Amino acid sequence: xxxxxxxxxxxxxxxxxxxxxxxxxxxxxxxxxxxxxxxxxxxxxxxxxxxxxxxxxxxxxxxxxxxxxxxxxxxxxxxxxxxxxxxxxxxxxxxxxxxxxxxxxxxxxxxxxxxxxxxxxxxxxxxxxxxxxxxxxxxxxxxxxxxxxxxxxxxxxxxxxxxxxxxxxxxxxxxxxxxxxxxxxxxxxxxxxxxxxxxxxxxxxxxxxxxxxxxxxxxxxxxxxxxxxxxxxxxxxxxxxxxxxxxxxxxxxxxxxx
Amino acid sequence: xxxxxxxxxxxxxxxxxxxxxxxxxxxxxxxxxxxxxxxxxxxxxxxxxxxxxxxxxxxxxxxxxxxxxxxxxxxxxxxxxxxxxxxxxxxxxxxxxxxxxxxxxxxxxxxxxxxxxxxxxxxxxxxxxxxxxxxxxxxxxxxxxxxxxxxxxxxxxxxxxxxxxxxxxxxxxxxxxxxxxxxxxxxxxxxxxxxxxxxxxxxxxxxxxxxxxxxxxxxxxxxxxxxxxxxxxxxxxxxxxxxxxxxxxxxxxxxxxxxxxxxxxxxxxxxxxxxxxxxxxxxxxxxxxxxxxxxxxxxxxxxxxxxxxxxxxxxxxxxxxxxxxxxxxxxxxxxxxxxxxxxxxxxxxxxxxxxxxxx
Numbered sequence: 001x002x003x004x005x006x007x008x009x010x011x012x013x014x015x016x017x018x019x020x021x022x023x024x025x026x027x028x029x030x031x032x033x034x035x036x037x038x039x040x041x042x043x044x045x046x047x048x049x050x051x052x053x054x055x056x057x058x059x060x061x062x063x064x065x066x067x068x069x070x071x072x073x074x075x076x077x078x079x080x081x082x083x084x085x086x087x088x089x090x091x092x093x094x095x096x097x098x099x100x101x102x103x104x105x106x107x108x109x110x111x112x113x114x115x116x117x118x119x120x121x122x123x124x125x126x127x128x129x130x131x132x133x134x135x136x137x138x139x140x141x142x143x144x145x146x147x148x149x150x151x152x153x154x155x156x157x158x159x160x161x162x163x164x165x166x167x168x169x170x171x172x173x174x175x176x177x178x179x180x181x182x183x184x185x186x187x188x189x190x191x192x193x194x195x196x197x198x199x200x201x202x203x204x205x206x207x208x209x210x211x212x213x214x215x216x217x218x219x220x221x222x223x224x225x226x227x228x229x230x231x232x233x234x235x236x237x238x239x240x241x242x243x244x245x246x247x248x249x250x251x252x253x254x255x256x257x258x
Numbered sequence: 259x260x261x262x263x264x265x266x267x268x269x270x271x272x273x274x275x276x277x278x279x280x281x282x283x284x285x286x287x288x289x290x291x292x293x294x295x296x297x298x299x300x301x302x303x304x305x306x307x308x309x310x311x312x313x314x315x316x317x318x319x320x321x322x323x324x325x326x327x328x329x330x331x332x333x334x335x336x337x338x339x340x341x342x343x344x345x346x347x348x349x350x351x352x353x354x355x356x357x358x359x360x361x362x363x364x365x366x367x368x369x370x371x372x373x374x375x376x377x378x379x380x381x382x383x384x385x386x387x388x389x390x391x392x393x394x395x396x397x398x399x400x401x402x403x404x405x406x407x408x409x410x411x412x413x414x415x416x417x418x419x420x421x422x423x424x425x426x427x428x429x430x431x432x433x434x435x436x437x438x439x440x441x442x443x444x445x446x447x448x449x450x451x452x453x454x455x456x457x458x459x460x461x462x463x464x465x466x467x468x469x470x471x472x473x474x475x476x477x478x479x480x481x482x483x484x485x486x487x488x489x490x491x492x493x494x495x496x497x498x499x500x501x502x503x504x505x506x507x508x509x510x511x512x513x514x515x516x517x518x519x520x521x522x523x524x525x526x527x528x529x530x531x532x533x534x535x536x537x538x539x540x541x542x543x544x545x546x547x548x549x550x551x552x553x554x555x556x557x558x559x560x561x562x563x564x565x566x567x568x569x570x571x572x573x574x575x576x577x578x579x580x581x582x583x584x585x586x587x588x589x590x591x592x593x594x595x596x597x598x599x600x601x602x603x604x605x606x607x608x609x610x611x612x613x614x615x616x617x
Contacts, residue, residue, distance in 0.1 A: 119414070120391045126282055128282075130276070168282050174332040175332070175333050176333040221279065
């Protein structure tokens with residue numbers, strides 16, 4: 001697992017460094033610095049938010065942890081393996097100038113298996129968590145520079161999410177404890193953000209949840225009984241740095257550049 | 259086309275993201291973890307390898323009518339017998355356990371005649387097993403021992419008031435010492451941990467820091483009628499005997515060593531016999547002590563602490579011949595340790611707890 005991550009990272013960095021070297025060589029041959037080349041691109045009728053444009057965004061994270069004799073507050077992981085990944089896809093279509101109808105889809109997966117000591121017992125523990133979120137949304141952009149390289153946007157979206165978590169602990173040969181949790185999540189929210197085109201049609205995006213209504217339903221079953229249910233509703237209107245989302249997007253379509 | 263693609267992606271995500279409750283598979287275990295039956299003379303012997311249970315029944319008991327009094331099986335498994343069901347143990351009885359995954363396990367319950375002069379398992383206190391928390395408890399293993407200590411409650415404070423004591427040549431004894439729990443525990447009303455040893459089970463689910471005895475289920479099956487109890491002990495009382503609030507007491511600390519025979523039938527308990535030894539005197543060397551069992555009700559000549567508080571005695575007639583069902587043996591380095599009163603440093607070493615029968 002770790003090898004796969006390192007290999008992917010190595011290939012990714014190799015591609016970037018190769019592209020960068022090629023670009024530097026090309027620009028030097030043309031008599032432009034890389035900065036001039038990148039900046040001039042946006043000065044030639046660059047219109048990324050024009051009707052008919054397609055927007056694609058993608059983010060993912062991958063983590064693998066090997067734990068040995070690791071102390072936590074209430075337990076010690078004697079030997080364990082934890083893997084986790086998050087995948088986020090964004091897509092959209094500009095139905096009008098500066099107005100986009102989009103769909104964000106994200107998926108996450110976490111799995112743990114190992115031996116833990118939770119006083120007074122040593123447990124064989126395994127857990128898995130999987131969930132997804134789908135957010136149909138509408139986004140309107142306001143350019144902050146004449147060449148539209150830097151822009152502000154407001155995203156209004158409805159998120160529906162679902163998450164299942166199963167934890168199973170085994171002790172004393174055959175004593176099993178199972179906790180099964182299901183979470184449903186519905187959110188209507190307004191999220192402002194900033195788009196900055198770093199290189200041609202590639203853009204960095206920063207987004208913050210600002211105003212929203214959220215409905216969360218949390219169901220728990222312990223040992224196939226003792227079902228508990230918690231319904232939580234909140235309305236928030238605050239700047240929460242923890243809700244900051246960073247991403248990379250690509251804009252393409254006819255007439256991205258005239 | 260785009261709509262179809264979007265809908266397909268959503269459906270795939272929803273299906274793949276679902277984790278079912280049986281994702282890790284259903285439990286394959288169908289064990290009997292503990293079982294007790296009526297008239298039992300000692301703890302059941304359970305063999306998960308042979309799927310057998312051996313129960314010791316005193317001579318003269320009707321084996322065709324043995325009731326299951328408690329039954330604990332593997333998690334998520336089901337059994338075709340329940341508490342209250344009757345077993346005919348003239349021939350091996352059968353209990354079928356069905357594991358969560360559907361696999362069936364047929365267990366055999368065998369009865370054998372109890373000794374008329376039983377001793378407590380591990381009466382010489384030579385067997386000690388290591389717990390997952392890295393300290394020792396008396397007995398061969400957690401699943402078979404009849405002995406308990408207060409350590410499961412005090413080890414969270416890093417205190418072990420009962421530990422094995424090596425007398426040499428492989429002979430172990432129990433070392434009970436009253437320990438200072440420290441100022442923080444003192445502010446919560448638990449200034450000391452008295453060393454304790456008893457027959458019974460420590461149930462961590464009933465743990466109450468303000469009541470050390472709340473988590474203890476005293477007693478183990480026993481069907482003998484000993485005339486006396488004999489043990490080896492040494493005792494040094496701590497210098498300052500204090501109550502739970504730290505106030506000095508006018509009397510010295512004392513060790514408590516006692517055994518109680520009981521008749522536990524149909525949910526009620528009756529006292530059959532009492533043997534009690536409480537001593538404030540220092541006994542530096544390990545020496546043998548014999549205490550008589552007093553059968554039946556205790557008269558006014560006996561101190562109140564020896565008498566039952568929440569149940570009565572067997573009738574005077576029954577006291578002359580009836581067999582007990584349980585024995586509770588208790589030893590403590592501070593007699594009032596349950597109320598957090600005692601002298602720090604009081605040390606009791608006890609060994610060879612033996613039942614003495616008339617020839």
